[in-house]
Amino acid sequence: MxxxxxxxxxxxxxxxxxxxxxxxxxxxxxxxxxxxxxxxxxxxxxxxxxxxxxxxxxxxxxxxxxMGYNYQIEKCRFQERILIDELLSIELEITNIGVAPMYYDWDIEFGILSNEKKLLKVFETDYKTSSILPGDNIIFKVKKSLAKLLKGKYNIGVRIVQPNSQNEKSDVWKLDSRNTYILFSNEVEVISGYWDSQNALKGGWSILGEFDIE
Structure with missing residues (x-):
């Protein structure tokens, strides 16, 4: 403190x-x-x-x-080639280069997208964004199975989203979809977010890189 x-x-x-x-x-x-x-x-x-x-x-x-929080990606590590029965290990290191932490915890998710950037898998995490103070450096880690994915080229994405924005709901949030996910300070490819017909957030993924399943 x-x-x-x-x-x-x-x-x-x-x-x-x-x-x-x-x-x-x-x-x-x-x-x-x-x-x-x-x-x-x-x-x-x-x-x-x-x-x-x-x-x-x-x-x-x-x-x-x-003002506020501002997350910068420092490093990202994952296997560029992986066998079909191996676990995919992702480590994403970020720094809060802003002047404040987030006001409450948003959800941090990793996604596996096809070569055409279609979402195939989502890996949820339990990290707390509100604890990342200015100047803090943190590494998000996941190690997951890629079961049911075929051999080929895929993309890894990450997104930090407002809780429940990604879930289907009966009520319409009167909020621009761009205000429900966070952009990093780095220049990375972003899959733009939008509300689908079930009022769930789609997209909002920052692309971290490609890998091959062999």
Missing amino acids: NKWIEGSIGGEYPPQISENEFNQIYLTGLGETMIKKGHYSTMKVINACENESDELCEVFMKLHRL
């Missing part, structure tokens, strides 16, 4: 502030200092970017990118 010694844990600065305070936060270096020491997840401003050429919008977007 020493990481939090210089500020509170998380929080949100409300929009109901005086004009002087507003200008201090967004038009001086105070906003950046608050985010880094207070570990803010968000700092609301009403209509901050109505005019994208305004100085306020430019500063707001800069501060917005500093």
